[in-house]
Amino acid sequence: xxxxxxxxLIGIVFGITMMKSEAASWFRIYEMFKFDSFHMYGIIGxxxxxxxxxxxxxxxxxxxxxxxxxxxFPPKQxxxxxxxxxxxxxxxxxxxxxxxPGPMFTLLGAGFLPVGILIVAALAGTFVYGLLKDKLPx
Amino acid sequence: MEWIYEPWPWYVxxxxxxxxxxxxxxxxxxxxxSGNLRTICSICGAGNKAGFFQFDWKxxxxxxxxxLGTIIGGFIAHEFxxxxxxxxxxxxxxxxxxxxxxxxxxxxxxxxxxxxxxAFTDIKSLSLLIIGGFLVGFGxxxxxxxxxxxxxxxxxxxxxxxxxxxxxxxIGGLLMIHFIFPLLF
Numbered sequence: 001x002x003x004x005x006x007x008x009l010i011g012i013v014f015g016i017t018m019m020k021s022e023a024a025s026w027f028r029i030y031e032m033f034k035f036d037s038f039h040m041y042g043i044i045g046x047x048x049x050x051x052x053x054x055x056x057x058x059x060x061x062x063x064x065x066x067x068x069x070x071x072x073f074p075p076k077q078x079x080x081x082x083x084x085x086x087x088x089x090x091x092x093x094x095x096x097x098x099x100x101p102g103p104m105f106t107l108l109g110a111g112f113l114p115v116g117i118l119i120v121a122a123l124a125g126t127f128v129y130g131l132l133k134d135k136l137p138x
Numbered sequence: 139m140e141w142i143y144e145p146w147p148w149y150v151x152x153x154x155x156x157x158x159x160x161x162x163x164x165x166x167x168x169x170x171x172s173g174n175l176r177t178i179c180s181i182c183g184a185g186n187k188a189g190f191f192q193f194d195w196k197x198x199x200x201x202x203x204x205x206l207g208t209i210i211g212g213f214i215a216h217e218f219x220x221x222x223x224x225x226x227x228x229x230x231x232x233x234x235x236x237x238x239x240x241x242x243x244x245x246x247x248x249x250x251x252x253x254x255x256x257a258f259t260d261i262k263s264l265s266l267l268i269i270g271g272f273l274v275g276f277g278x279x280x281x282x283x284x285x286x287x288x289x290x291x292x293x294x295x296x297x298x299x300x301x302x303x304x305x306x307x308x309i310g311g312l313l314m315i316h317f318i319f320p321l322l323f
Contacts, residue, residue: 006165007200011207012214014158019215021151025225026248030235033308033315036228039148044289046152047159051294054160065166074168076282076292076299083299086281087288087306093273094307095314096266098248100285101278102171104271105205109212112248114257117264118271123182125275126175130190136280 003067018106026098033095082138093125143221159290167200170287172278174198174205223247238323251323266322281306 018024021043032040057063058071065071094100097118099107104122107115129136146154159169176191177198184191216223224245235243242250257263278284281303283292289307292300 003165003200004203006161007167007203008207008210010158010161010165011204011209012211013154013161013207014204015208015211015213016215016219017146017151017154017158017211018208019212020146020219021148021154022145022225022247023151024212024247026252027225027227027231027235027243027246029311030315031227031231033311034228034231034234036231042148043152043155046149047155047290048293050153050156051159051290052296054156054163055294055296058163066164067166069166071163071166073295075295076288076297078299080302083281083302084306086277086279087303088277088310088313089273090277090281090284090303091307091310091312092314092318093270093275093277093310094285095311096318097270097274098252100171100274101175102208102284102286104274105171105208106212106215107248109209110216110247111213112253113255114253114263114267115248117257117267118274121268121271122275122278123175123178125272125277126172126279127179127184127187127191127275128272129276129279130176130179130184130188133188133190 014102015106015109018103019110024099024103024106024110029095029098077138079138082136085137093122142219145220145225155290159294162204168287169291170201170283171205171208172275172284172287174201175275176279177202238319240323277310 022028023040023043028040031037055073063071099118101122104115104119108119162169177195180191180193180195225247227244232244240249240251252263252266257267281288283303288300288303293304
C-alpha cells in the first residue's frame with residue numbers, strides 16, 4: 001500500500017514536470033528538431049548530467065533501495081539494427097505526434113482528448129510489433 | 139504567488155526529471171514509460187496472438203500506477219498550476235509553423251490543426267494522429283525503449299545501445315520535420 005502510494009506520487013511529480021516544463025508540448029518538440037531553442041536540449045542535458053552522476057554513485061557505493069534491495073541497472077541488449085531501425089521509426093512518430101509515451105498520458109490528464117487517439121494508436125503499434133517481432137531484423 | 143503559474147525553465151525541469159528517476163531507482167524500479175504499452179496490450183489479451191505479450195505483466199503493475207500518477211499530474215498542472223497554457227516558442231519557429239498552416243503556434247499548448255476536438259472527425263488530423271501514435275508505439279518497442287528508457291535512463295547508465303537509439307530518434311525526427319512535413323502540411 002505504502003509502495004503503491006510512492007509510485008503514484010512519483011507519477012504525479014513526473015506528470016506535473018512534463019506539463020510545466022512544456023516537454024509535453026508538440027510545439028517544443030518541433031522547435032527542438034528545428035534547433036531553434038536550447039530549451040529541450042537543456043532539459044535532457046541536465047537530466048542526463050545528474051543521471052550519470054547518480055547512477056555512478058549508486059553503482060560505486062552499492063547503494064541499497066529504500067526497501068533494502070540491491071539496485072539493479074539492467075544493461076541494454078548488445079544489438080545494432082533494432083536501435084537504428086526502431087529509433088528512426090520512433091523519431092518519425094515523436095516528431096509527428098509531438099509526444100512520447102510519458103507525455104501522452106500527461107496530456108490526456110490535462111484534458112486534451114484527441115491525445116487518446118495517439119495512445120490507442122501507440123498501443124496498436126506496440127501490438128503489431130509484438131506480432132512481427134520474430135520477422136524483423138534486430 | 140504569480141510565479142506558480144509560470145512555465146518552468148529548462149534547468150528546473152531537468153532537475154525534476156532527474157529527481158523522478160532518482161526516486162524510482164530508490165524504490166527499486168527503473169524509469170521507462172513505453173513498457174507500459176506492452177503491459178496494457180498483455181492485459182487486453184494480446185498474449186493469445188503473440189508470445190511477446192506472454193510475460194508476467196503483474197510484475198509491471200507498479201509502472202501502471204506511475205502512469206496513473208502521470209495522468210493525475212497532467213490534470214493538476216493544467217487545472218491549478220497554469221492560467222495561460224500557450225507555449226512561448228522561438229518567433230522564427232512561430233513564423234515557420236504559421237507558413238505551414240499552424241495558426242495556433244505561439245498561442246497554444248498543442249496545435250489546433252491536430253488536437254482540436256475536430257480531430258475525431260477530420261480525416262486528415264485523425265490519420266496523422268493515428269500514424270504518429272502507431273510509429274511511436276511500434277518504434278519504442280522495436281528500439282526497446284523511448285525517451286525515458288533510452289535518452290534518460292540508458293544514457294545515464296552510459297549504455298551504447300541507448301546512444302544508438304537516441305541518434306535514431308533524432309535522425310527520424312529531423313527527417314520527419316525537414317522533409318516530410320513540407321509534404322504533409
